[in-house]
Amino acid sequence: MRCVLVASAGAEVLFYWADDAFARSLRLRYGPGAAQAAAGPRGGPPSPAPAAEDSLNTLLAPVIISCAALLERLGDTYTCFAAEGGRHLYVLHMFGDCLYIAVNGDGAEGEDDLRRTLYVLRRLVEAHFGLVTLDSHLLRKELRPADSEQRSRVWALLRGLLQTYIRLRDEEQSFAVEAVERLIHPQLCEQCIEVLERQVVQHINSCVERGGTEVAHAFLLVHTKLLAFYSSRNASSVRPADLLALILIVQDLFPSHSGEEEPASQPATAGLTPPRPKSSESIPVQSLGAAETKAGEQEGNGDDLSTAEEFYTPQPSPGGCSSGSESWSESIELPSSAEADAADVQMAEDSLQALAPPMPDATNPRRIFLDTNLREGYCPMLPHTMHCLLLWPGICLVLLAKGPSTPVALTMSQLLDGLLVLEKKLREGPDVVPSPRSHPLLGDLRHRMDKFVKKLGGPGTQLQNAWLEFKSKAFSRHEPASSQELLQALGGVRHQLCSLYRQFFLNPLAAPGLPQGLLDRAQRLLQEKLLDWKDFLLVKSRRNITMVSYLEDFPGLVHFIYVDRAAGQMVAPSLGVAEKAASELGRGELPAFIKSKVWSLIALARRYLQKGYTTLVLRDGDYYCSYFLWFENELGYKLEVMEVPVLSDDSAPIGMLTGDYYRKLLRYYSKNQQAEAVKCYELLTLHLGVLPPDVVVQQAADLARRLWEPSRIPLL
């Protein structure tokens, strides 16, 4: 029984997701009339949706209101409710004015899991709505559009992502430890990077048709593993945390359930699809086949999807691409139907009528906001256009492009940042800002804002008015306004700025993207290049590293995970739990047991790291578990351990997707190590319990040394 909900300060439900069990309990509670509501939770036809939503609202309103009341009067608010035995668990967190609540009633998720879910949801909201998240009023408009059809689309998108995240967290080691896992094949990786550089990124960026859009990054994914990544020369790097979020989005678009197919063989559903074309044939057909494969796998919903396709009308391309051919519409349609699938993965039996209508929205390409370090300065949540091109099921090329409006976005984010700082200062009290007029921060802000407003002209009228009002209050010679009034005026300016930002970057028409022709070419090109590698890659992604290669040197070692936190990458033997074929550990219970041990070790290690412990050794039944975190300089010289901050229980979960703990940790450590770059490593090992502890530690030391040796995979 699970539910995730976002509520505004006014106790309005801005978003919610509930699993079947929860939806059922809602239905039961609210009588037969709520039969309709059954469909609601899955973002089905818009009409029944409000019922479930309203009943949820009724149910949770006391908590939401109480949260606000405590915050107002006690300066503190709820973070968690737990019932006996931890079976029923509620985790609450305020992000800005919005209250996020995660509920679990089956005991399957711990408090950390739920909190993590909330933080990831928040991150996904930020990635999709950018700086609009700074203004709760506008965010409300985005998360809960008045138009119910639009709303169900937005909700389905987020629900799909949330479910994909929960699935990946349970299945993939990379998402369990929150680090990017690379496909270990140095030679192929190198070749791919070369292709991406010479024939994809440079080619596209040198074309005239691209308009102002420019490809900044290109990467290849095989399932959740990164094969190759290339950033154009003048682009800033993508943070590993963002890369992981992008992988999540791609997985949501093209879900690859681990073990759903043995990649080497034809998909089991091949019979349902048109005969698989030879790869040399045209791509569109190929991707259509892929789409149907997917559809077929989704419990025979293929028919629905194909009928759905008929309703589909392609969005007029703002890029002015003329190739409105069949093939194009299909290749765009593909993601949206997969999207619907993802949202419906957990939908049950009656999902037929609940199936969302095809979503003619811009999920692919889609607007994504990523933190970037531009030459002009740091820019949080810079808008990018993300193009995902499926080469074959499981293998995907992703292109991240920056639009021509990047400088505007940069200016706006800097202005917003200035406003926020000023607001914070004002809120701290009049003593901090005795005379706003003379504050250096304000002077600078005034200068930049004036310039910006002037440049904007027409569209910025409202911003201009708000700004003038603020200026008249702040710089009035007669009577200096109270900080309360100033705050109010400042809030107005911020709102207008966010509103402009929304207008510029969230308008579906404002996402030009790359011309389809160029994308098609890139897709075709890579399909040609990787054709011979395809099957190998699909297998390799399942068996990236095998434990066998370590057994001889490390007898008694059962499993390990090695993470380079500075690079945000991890290395681990595959566990292959969900695979139909036997994994290294055999099949069935043993791998599942080892997996549960590994997952619980990850959770335990995090809990101790949160409390400042960097080493943990545990004898747990027949196993010996260990966890180490340490710092090195770039030459591999181990640096002295430091006092790691002790965090409260409700602090942001440790990870990369959720608050980027490790980046902060590295920054914290670097304060004392300014001379050199600092790297941070983590090693988790699982040994047989019969080994003497000193052997376990010795092996861990040897393992760390061996894994540190350059793997010869080209760096990101």
Add this chain to the structure above:
Amino acid sequence: MADSVLSQPNPGAWWNYFFLYDGSKVKEEEDRTRAGICYFYPSQTLLDQQELLCGQIAGVVRCMVEISGVPPRLIRLRKLKFAVRLDGEYLWVLGCAVELPDISCNHFLDHLIGLFQFYNGPVRQAYTAFSQEKLSKQWDQYIDHIQKNTSDLHRIFNSLWHLDKTKVDPLLLLKAALILQTCQRCRHVLAGCILYKGLIVSTQLPPPVAAKVLHQGAEPAEKSGHGSGDVLQEHDPPLPPGVCLLPVFLTEEESATLWDFPVEWMTSLPVSPASAKAAPRSQAFSDPTGIKETPASTSVREAAWDPPGAGVAVSIPDSASPNGFPEPPANAGDIHPGPLSSWSPEESSAAGDAAAASPGEQGTLPGDSGHSAAEHARDTDASSALMDSAAPRAQGREHQNVTVLGTTPEAERCLLHQCHMASSSFATGGTSKELSSSSWSQPHSQGTTSHGRLPRVGDGAPSNEPSLSDPAPSAEGSEQQLPAGDHGGSQGPGTVELYETVVEGASSPRSRATSSADPTGCPAKPAALVKMVLYVHSIKGLALVLLAEEQLEANTGAIEEVYRSSLASLNGLEVHLKETWPRDSAATKATYSFTHYDCVQNVLAGNLPPAAGAQDQHFLRATSLIHADFAQLPAASEMIVRNACTAVYACRSPVHETYFQQLGVPPRNSGAPNPHDSAFSLPGKAKQKLLKHGVNLL
């Protein structure tokens, strides 16, 4: 009382709020939240704030019940956490600092509620019977009591406040145990506990009950301080000096543990029919080593069980032989039949009472009781019944035995013994026949009754009952026993234990049946709380606390009996304890810290100074984290955690948890896996260093 709490130099910074809220008083729209607040701590909190907290938390609890069907047990805020209990319309909430571990927060609330119910009965009843003011005073007292006595480690472990046994002459502990056993033999008395300056010296009570009784030790000579006024002071005729009686309420569970085996202690009293039946079983326990004794050797037999260095014999008036392992009785003739038969009429009538419940007992007559016993044992009902009864019994006993014994190897033996019993409870009917006779248990009955024989444990007391209770005392019975006794003697302790178990099993159904059948046995059944009387006798810092049946209150003779039988030894004990108290904690600066927690007895040992330094804080923090995780990870047995300043090693067995930290500046290291890291040598060091503290980790 409230003032005294406030005047404390902030003893409970970790304890922010406590309140009891009666939701039934706030039903209508116009009802004000304050009407429902029965008690709020700290009392100086603004009423608005009180209303805010009560109202909001009550609302959220209701909301969660609505959604999930269960109330929350814990509500966490950013800076506070609330343990929550919902009982009908009543809501108890304890607000603690967020640093306090969840389990401790829950434990403190449970303990507080337990205290209140123990002394005042069910909350609804208490609030109808007494004024809110009076009860508020009670709450103040309890809170004060807990806050004052809770050290850093007590905030992590649910442990009782024990006298540091390493600092007290073991003889004194023995003496205390002896006093308790003597008292236990008095009419109505079930079990007891001796406290000195708020610390347990010796106890026969299961830890949860002992924890509540501890409150008495906290306020020595403060009978009047017991605000609710229900102290049975107005006793007529007046109670002996220093004595007071308090009505107390035990949960059914708690009383079951007391009733389950203490029955045997009361058998000495002809008037207590309920107790009469369990004798053989108790016999079995009093002689776990399987030694067959002659009457004269009774005390010696005890000695065999006592800590080796204690020189038990000293405290035993008539210790006859220094030999701990006397010969088995040559024949039944050794047994004193006289006293037995003199008691038998009562006993048989007692048996008659029980007969309704236990057909095996039917027709027990003084003359042929031995037969009936044998029959009884043969009775298949009985032998099958033993299966279910043996295990709980053994458990209950464990509390007692071990507690009194302290931490000597004997305790382990005892435990072992109990395990043995539990496992052997499946003994076949054939064995039970032999056992039924329980001949060898008889002997010490009479000889010991009059002198405070030193039964090793609470259950040792029964020694005297067998005579009365057991249908076997007749000559035939004893003859029958003979083979059994010989058998046991020749086979060694193990075999005997087996028999004992069976005996115990055979007898327990009877006692059970009786206690439930007999209205006096469990008077307050329907109320879910069982009413009893707490006999408190304070002498300066020392307090003798006894739990007794409700009837004790009306029975002046019995009170007098308890008083007389304990007064002299209590005075002596007090003097001795005072002399050895407070032993200078000769500041031998240890190079390590450790804590050893016994989770069965809830006893904590360790060498942490009262005022925790920086290193100790690290130790405490690690300990509390690991303790919580041990609770979560049933298979975890050892753990080492390390941060920049310190490393802590923890290990646990099913009954113990041990935490160890090496003091001093840790050698510089990187935190990367390194076999030469000092943190990984901690287990070895712990094993070596803790041996001298009686902690064996090998």
